[in-house]
Amino acid sequence: MIFDFCIPTLFGIESVVSGELRRLGASDVGGETGRVRFRGDEYMLAKANLWSRCGERVLLILSSFDAATFDELFDGVYNIPWEEYIPRTGEFPVSGYSRQSALTSVPTCQSIIKKAVSKRLGDRYRISRLPETGSTYQIRFSIVKDKAEIYFDTSGEALHKRGYRAKANEAPLRETLAAAMVDFARFRGNREGDSLLDPFCGSGTIVIEAALKAANMAPGLRRTFDAEKWEFIDKSVWRSVRDEAVSLIRHTKAPMLGSDIDEKTVTLAYSNAKKAGVDHLVKFSVADAMELSSFKTTVVTNPPYGMRISDGDEAEELYKSIASKLTDESELYILSGHPAFERVFGRRADRKRKLYNGMIPCGLFYYYRK
Ligand SMILES: C[S@@+](CC[C@H](N)C(=O)[O-])C[C@H]1O[C@@H](n2cnc3c(N)ncnc32)[C@H](O)[C@@H]1O
Structure with missing residues (x-):
């Protein structure tokens, strides 16, 4: 069966997710602000979940x-053949959002949708009360400019939750954003001379994502997805996509290094790398970035932002120190929310991109080899 899908993304990384999906073999891939649409069968559903390093979740449209009125919303939802997807016992929570639309109350939209699905399933299964004791079929909706779109969330937990970062440090970078930074840095880890360093590694997210990529390990291999329990998708689909992912893991020797001034954070980075299955590929150490010698590698990092005024000077000192370590053998990709980053750094970036780290608008500044 061919389905339409959509993957919400962090702002600024739509092109990376589009590239991932094309490489996976999806068709009709198209990026919009904050999301990427594509088409494919149930294998593509499983592959997108298992392999997307930068997407947030896989929604089946x-x-x-x-839907400018509640009646239109109810009818539109009731007309979906829910009984083809949700079994008699399936649980179907509903969540979503509404923007620039006549239907402004999200809780009311949620309860209308719930009622419409319950009515349709009740009519087809000839029961008045659905037990909802079985697997979860999370329904999501968006209403934008009076147009409703209804989805199944095939992922369950968001895709950035790979399962390796149980405990978070103070300012962890979202895994999907770290993976996108590695992609922007064109780091693959399978070419002669490839190496990567994050001198402010914190919980190790950038280095771990680089290692997963270098070893061609599917980021979702160590977690499960809601759609794995769905009856309308054959279990053999997931089995074959998982088996294939295991067979595609490759050997890599690229040095992938992280360091941080905080010892506890470095211990955490190691334990995260172990959970991700890449501890044999990475090296973390305790070091003050100001005291490191000149860089001779690809540096991908997000140093402290200095958002609080008292932190500002220290962050600026760090930026200047990093700038002084660049050589003609290094390349730097640095994420910063500092409003005058390039001025403080002392050099205009060769290229920059607008990104969001959570709610914080940031820039990813590229400094190519001199
Ligand atoms: C924004 S956090 C990095 C978060 C990291 N990307 C992650 O995913 O967890 C900045 C990190 O810089 C570290 N740091 C601050 N000053 C430092 C210095 N002088 N040298 C090395 N690390 C430093 C902090 O301990 C913190 O872990």
């Missing part, structure tokens, strides 16, 4: 219709 069930229907799209005009």
